[in-house]
Amino acid sequence: MTLGSTLLALIYRQLLVRCYENIYTSAIFSQNKYNNMIKKIGFSLLSAAVLVGCVATTSDDSSKTSASARNTSQEISASYNSINSAQLIEHVKVLASDEFGGRAPSSEGERLTLEYLTEQFKAIGFEPGNGDSFLQEVPLVSIEASNDMTLAIGGKKYQHGTDMVMGSSRIMELSKLEKSELVFVGYGVNAPEYNWNDYKDLDVKGKTVVILVNDPGFATKDPELFTGNAMTYYGRWTYKYEEASRQGAEGAIIIHETAPASYGWSVVKNSWTGPQFSFQRDDLNKDRVAVEGWINSDVATELFDKAGLNFEQMKARAAKGSFNIDMGDLDASITVKNTIKKSISYNFIATLPGQAKADEHIIYSAHWDHLGTDLTKKGDQIYNGAVDNATGTAALIEVAEAFSKLPNTPERSITFLAVTAEEQGLLGSKFYAANPVIPAAKTVANINMDALNVNGRSKDVAVYGLGQSELDTFLTAAALKQNRIISGDPRPAAGIYYRSDHFAFASIGIPALYAKGGKTPADQATADLRAKLDPILGKCYHGLCDEYRDDWDLTGAVEDMQLFFEIGVELSNEGVWPQWSKTSEFKR
Ligand SMILES: [Zn+2]
Numbered sequence: 001m002t003l004g005s006t007l008l009a010l011i012y013r014q015l016l017v018r019c020y021e022n023i024y025t026s027a028i029f030s031q032n033k034y035n036n037m038i039k040k041i042g043f044s045l046l047s048a049a050v051l052v053g054c055v056a057t058t059s060d061d062s063s064k065t066s067a068s069a070r071n072t073s074q075e076i077s078a079s080y081n082s083i084n085s086a087q088l089i090e091h092v093k094v095l096a097s098d099e100f101g102g103r104a105p106s107s108e109g110e111r112l113t114l115e116y117l118t119e120q121f122k123a124i125g126f127e128p129g130n131g132d133s134f135l136q137e138v139p140l141v142s143i144e145a146s147n148d149m150t151l152a153i154g155g156k157k158y159q160h161g162t163d164m165v166m167g168s169s170r171i172m173e174l175s176k177l178e179k180s181e182l183v184f185v186g187y188g189v190n191a192p193e194y195n196w197n198d199y200k201d202l203d204v205k206g207k208t209v210v211i212l213v214n215d216p217g218f219a220t221k222d223p224e225l226f227t228g229n230a231m232t233y234y235g236r237w238t239y240k241y242e243e244a245s246r247q248g249a250e251g252a253i254i255i256h257e258t259a260p261a262s263y264g265w266s267v268v269k270n271s272w273t274g275p276q277f278s279f280q281r282d283d284l285n286k287d288r289v290a291v292e293g294w295i296n297s298d299v300a301t302e303l304f305d306k307a308g309l310n311f312e313q314m315k316a317r318a319a320k321g322s323f324n325i326d327m328g329d330l331d332a333s334i335t336v337k338n339t340i341k342k343s344i345s346y347n348f349i350a351t352l353p354g355q356a357k358a359d360e361h362i363i364y365s366a367h368w369d370h371l372g373t374d375l376t377k378k379g380d381q382i383y384n385g386a387v388d389n390a391t392g393t394a395a396l397i398e399v400a401e402a403f404s405k406l407p408n409t410p411e412r413s414i415t416f417l418a419v420t421a422e423e424q425g426l427l428g429s430k431f432y433a434a435n436p437v438i439p440a441a442k443t444v445a446n447i448n449m450d451a452l453n454v455n456g457r458s459k460d461v462a463v464y465g466l467g468q469s470e471l472d473t474f475l476t477a478a479a480l481k482q483n484r485i486i487s488g489d490p491r492p493a494a495g496i497y498y499r500s501d502h503f504a505f506a507s508i509g510i511p512a513l514y515a516k517g518g519k520t521p522a523d524q525a526t527a528d529l530r531a532k533l534d535p536i537l538g539k540c541y542h543g544l545c546d547e548y549r550d551d552w553d554l555t556g557a558v559e560d561m562q563l564f565f566e567i568g569v570e571l572s573n574e575g576v577w578p579q580w581s582k583t584s585e586f587k588r
Contacts, residue, residue, distance in 0.1 A: 069355070069408040076569055079402040083561050085554035087401075091120070091394030095368075096386035096548050103385060104372025105140060105345035105421045105428075113368050113393075114348055117418055120397045121350040124404040129349030129415055130437045136347040138420055138431045139280035141171055144339045147273075151293070152333045153182070154306050158299060164253075165272040166293035166336050169241070171284040175291050177334040180208040180250050182303070182327040186318030187212050187219075188252075189234045190243055193583055194226055197322045199247050208251030208291075208332045210300075211240045212318060214260030218493060219319040230492035233585050235260075238498070241292045251291040251332060255300040262494045268294050277424035279431045280342060291334045306330060345369075347428045348418040349437055352403055354572065356411040361438045362571050363415045363510075364399060364564065365429065365501050366392030366449040367422030371542065386548045387537065391452035393418055395561050402565050410572035412444060419501055422450075429504035436508065444571050445471055445578055446512040447564050448502035455533050456526035456553040458517030460487040461563065465497030468586065469511040470578040471567070478566040482559055487518045506586045511578045513567070517556040529553055 071079075094100070094116060101109035118134050128134045145167045151158045158164045168175035186198040188211035196216070212219075215235035217226030226232050233239050237254055244252035258264050272294065278285065295303075297311075304311040307328035317323055348368065354360065370385025384390070396416045403414050415438065419428030436443070461479045463472060466488040476486050489496060497503065502512035521527040533551060540546045571578070580587040 070573065071406050071408050071569075075407050076566075079405045080562050080565055082405055083398050083402050083558055083565060085558050088391070088394050088398050088554055088557065088561075089548070089552075091397050092386060092390045093548055095390035095393055096384040096546075098382050098384070100384075102372040102383040103368060103370045103390075105138075105369050105424070106343040107372055109372065110345060110369070110420070113418075114346055117348045117350075117368070117393070117397070121400060121416070124397075124401045126350040126352055126400060126404065126416070129351040129417070134348055134350055136349055136432065136435070136437060138345045138347055138428055140277055140343050140345050140421060140424070140427060141280045142275035142277050142341045142343075143168065143171060144275040144341075146337045146339070149336045150334065151295075153303060154330050158295070161269055161273075162296075163299050164293055164295045165269055166291055166334055167272055167276060168291055168336050168338060169276075169278055169285045169288040170290060171278070171280065171340055173338050173340060175334075175336040175338065177208065177251050177291050177332060179331040179333055180206060182307075182330040182332055183207050183209050184304075184309070184314060184318075184325050184327055185209045185211055185244075186314075186323040187215055187234065188240045188243055189215060190247075191226075191232075191234055191585065193585065193587070198318070198324055199243075200322050200324070202247075202324050204244070204247050204249040206250050208253060208334075209244050209247075209249045210303075210327065211244070211252060211254050212260070212315060213237060213240070213254050213257060216319040218260055219315070225319075227492075230489070231262075231495035231498075233495075233498050236495055236498045237261075237294075241289060245288045249289050251293075251334060252289045253293050253295055253332070255297060256294050257297050265296050275339075275341070277421060277427055279421075279427050279434075291336060293334070303327065303330060345420040345428070347420055347432055349415065350400070351413050351415040352400070352409060354411050354413040355409045357575075358413050359442050360412040360444055361415045361442060362412060362444050362568050363417055363438070363446045363505070364396055364449070364568070365417045365419060365446055365505070366396050367420070367428060367501055368393045368418040369420050369422055369428070370546075371423055377544065380544045383542070383544055384547045386546050387454055388451045388541065388546055389422070389449075390548075391454065391557065392449035395449045395452055395557070395564075399561055399565050399568070403568070406569075410569065412572040414568060414572060422501055426499075426501055426504055429501035433504040433508045440508045440510055443505070443510045444576075445567075446502050446505035446510050447471075447567060448500055448505075448512060448514045449516075449561075449564070450500045450514070451516075452554075452557040452560065453517040454549075454552040454554060454557065455530045455537065457522035457556040457559060458484070458526075459520040459522050460485050460518035461515050461560070462487050462490055462518035463513070463515045464489045464500075465506075465514065467581055468497070468506070468584050469513075469580045471511050471513040474567045474570055474578065475513060475515055475563065478563045478570075481566070482563065484559075487520070490519055509580075509586060511580060511586075515563075516560055522556070526553070526556075 103109040149166045190197045217228045301311045371383035421427035502514045505512040
């Protein structure tokens with residue numbers, strides 16, 4: 001806890017009773033299904049919720065004692081209320097227009113998007129966020145494995161597409177393994193906070209590790225194990241390859257099973273076919289394992305049989321605790337030929353320097369890119385990406401404008417980052433995290449916006465990764481003022497928290513918030529609209545029909561943006577450093 005000053009302790013004691021009742025009874029903590037989460041976050045967070053809620057109500061008092069000029073609550077309200085859907089729509093219409101061509105990285109649409117963002121942020125008095133530039137260069141590379149890849153284990157050759165897919169993150173034309181010994185490493189997890197290490201006492205140099213997907217909590221449904229059914233980052237396939245690389249393995253093969261992966265084999269096959277994007281690095285990604293791949297569960301069963309092991313038994317054992325075992329004499333020979341292509345794209349970064357602590361930043365993020373134009377299509381060829389993510393990009397401008405309208409600049413700097421190549425695997429944000437313009441230690445928090453609600457107001461705010469950090473308490477306090485409650489991730493097992501740009505911030509230890517209007521409509525009219533609109537929105541996700549529509553209702557998006565604005569105001573004026581919860585895998 002970093003909120004422990006004498007002043008705050010006093011406020012805390014004075015207002016404890018008044019605020020405790022409000023917050024405790026009306027927000028997340030009253031919901032039975034989050035009992036587990038309460039346990040996870042612990043009492044410190046609960047008291048933080050009380051503090052935040054209370055500090056927010058006393059901001060007028062603190063403005064009298066502060067050295068620098070503070071905004072009154074009326075001034076903050078005026079900015080808050082200036083966020084509106086009319087302007088949001090204007091920005092969305094431009095960004096999602098056919099002229100912008102679906103905003104593919106390194107396209108003419110990128111040039112137009114960056115130009116538009118620069119104009120807009122200059123007009124509201126923001127400064128370049130990267131020295132004297134609004135841009136951060138992101139060198140991209142695509143690696144496409146040819147279909148004649150080979151995998152041979154124990155004398156048998158396996159078929160590309162039906163049995164396996166292989167690839168490499170190394171920026172090299174040939175990736176090859178010869179007779180690399182196989183070791184089964186269970187879930188492939190090294191998680192000190194859960195006292196779990198599948199690589200314990202194991203040297204995997206030169207070897208190929210075979211790994212289960214998801215994590216032991218999902219496998220056992222035991223709420224005491226990891227986070228039970230909800231996926232931790234240790235369950236994501238990206239983590240499996242990263243950890244295998246850290247351990248020094250030569251190859252890493254994940255066993256696909258539909259339930260724990262949350263998608264079928266065809267998704268693995270399709271997404272691993274065609275170019276895979278990465279960003280250029282001087283070391284050519286040589287710190288990654290040479291070969292990354294998947295096999296399906298039939299192949300896995302066969303391999304375990306050959307090794308004199310039983311797949312189901314080994315799987316059950318792996319869910320009980322740290323586990324690894326040699327797969328007998330089995331070894332893998334793998335050849336992958338790659339075609340390498342390079343291009344340049346950009347992250348956009350603008351800042352409003354803080355008046356007291358300019359070196360400390362709150363970063364709002366959204367990806368500006370989408371899927372571009374597909375000339376092989378008949379008729380409509382443009383993936384306009386109106387919801388995904390012209391809305392989030394437009395929201396950056398709107399929230400920034402609200403900050404620019406405050407008569408007194410906030411104490412800390414407010415920075416807006418529009419990242420590229422999210423659709424290619426969060427590349428712009430990952431590149432930023434690897435090359436942060438603002439040091440991670442000086443970044444107070446990240447608030448990410450991806451695909452705003454266009455279907456009206458919600459009674460609840462859905463938080464992806466609920467319970468990860470104390471940012472939840474800021475959100476809870478702000479939501480209470482809108483008479484809204486906090487709800488959790490609607491699909492916890494799918495690991496959405498690890499699938500948008502805030503995750504890159506989390507991975508370098510910066511508390512990151514990803515939230516949006518939830519599933520409960522505010523009123524009957526909204527429920528009716530959703531009955532009509534939601535099937536269309538679902539069908540158009542990543543489709544050619546993700547275009548601006550006159551029947552969108554952006555009042556819910558406006559409420560969400562107001563929440564994010566309010567959290568930014570709180571964070572910029574209190575000297576608070578929100579913390580990760582004790583068991584978070586991102587604790588810094
Ligand atoms: Zn998106």
